[in-house]
Amino acid sequence: MNAGRDGRRETDLREWRTGEGRVLGARIPPPRDGHLSAAVPPGLGEDRRYADPGLSDRFWTLPNVISLARIALIPVLVVSILVWEDPWLALWLLGVLVVSDWLDGKIARLWNMRSVWGERLDPIADRVLVAVVPLTFVVAGYIPVWTVAVLLARDALLVGTLPVYRRRGVEPEVTYLGKAATFALFWSLPLILAGHAGVWGAEALHILGEACLFWGVGLYAWSGGIYLWQAWRVARTVGVNRSGSRAVQDTDGV
Numbered sequence: 001m002n003a004g005r006d007g008r009r010e011t012d013l014r015e016w017r018t019g020e021g022r023v024l025g026a027r028i029p030p031p032r033d034g035h036l037s038a039a040v041p042p043g044l045g046e047d048r049r050y051a052d053p054g055l056s057d058r059f060w061t062l063p064n065v066i067s068l069a070r071i072a073l074i075p076v077l078v079v080s081i082l083v084w085e086d087p088w089l090a091l092w093l094l095g096v097l098v099v100s101d102w103l104d105g106k107i108a109r110l111w112n113m114r115s116v117w118g119e120r121l122d123p124i125a126d127r128v129l130v131a132v133v134p135l136t137f138v139v140a141g142y143i144p145v146w147t148v149a150v151l152l153a154r155d156a157l158l159v160g161t162l163p164v165y166r167r168r169g170v171e172p173e174v175t176y177l178g179k180a181a182t183f184a185l186f187w188s189l190p191l192i193l194a195g196h197a198g199v200w201g202a203e204a205l206h207i208l209g210e211a212c213l214f215w216g217v218g219l220y221a222w223s224g225g226i227y228l229w230q231a232w233r234v235a236r237t238v239g240v241n242r243s244g245s246r247a248v249q250d251t252d253g254v
Contacts (some may be wrong), residue, residue, distance in 0.1 A: 090197075
């Protein structure tokens with residue numbers, strides 16, 4: 001009897017340390033800095049996501065300049081495809097945009113240049129690029145319009161589920177299927193552009209790019225269905241956040 005109780009206490013402590021413990025159905029936050037007294041109830045105290053001491057308030061840093069340059073190059077990419085009709089130049093610009101996306105984050109981490117502005121600029125640049133490039137490809141006739149329609153419809157449905165999570169104070173769970181879809185779509189566009197640029201093996205690259213595009217769109221739609229099912233499950237099993245706590249119902253067994 002005591003052994004079972006002690007074992008349960010040990011399990012509870014381990015779950016609490018990993019942020020999975022619950023009391024009366026409410027999630028218990030993990031201890032801060034290794035001290036039991038540092039733990040506070042959910043919804044109280046400082047939110048560490050927005051109080052990262054590693055983030056500075058500086059705007060003019062090298063990573064931020066790279067992010068701004070990436071945003072400024074996106075219209076040039078569009079003009080090179082639609083106005084100048086130069087897919088070779090567009091291919092080079094797309095390569096620069098992709099490399100700069102990796103480079104600014106790498107510099108920020110290695111040289112300790114992470115900033116609040118950088119946390120905002122980098123996602124903005126990524127979202128603008130992801131939204132503009134497929135639309136440009138549709139206008140240029142590189143990809144069929146229905147592929148972008150599926151992507152936009154899927155994203156619109158997922159945006160519609162965000163209030164379900166926000167009202168309950170939980171975060172949507174990212175699936176590997178969605179990551180695989182993003183990976184396939186990420187490679188499809190430069191491959192298709194390389195096919196139109198007339199590089200060596202252009203025809204094979206174009207076929208490979210279209211395969212990645214259709215495969216990615218299919219996975220994107222499939223993952224969207226999974227996210228909708230997750231939102232429906234959360235709406236049914238997790239109570240609405242009314243007093244600052246994360247969740248008021250236990251979802252075990254779902």
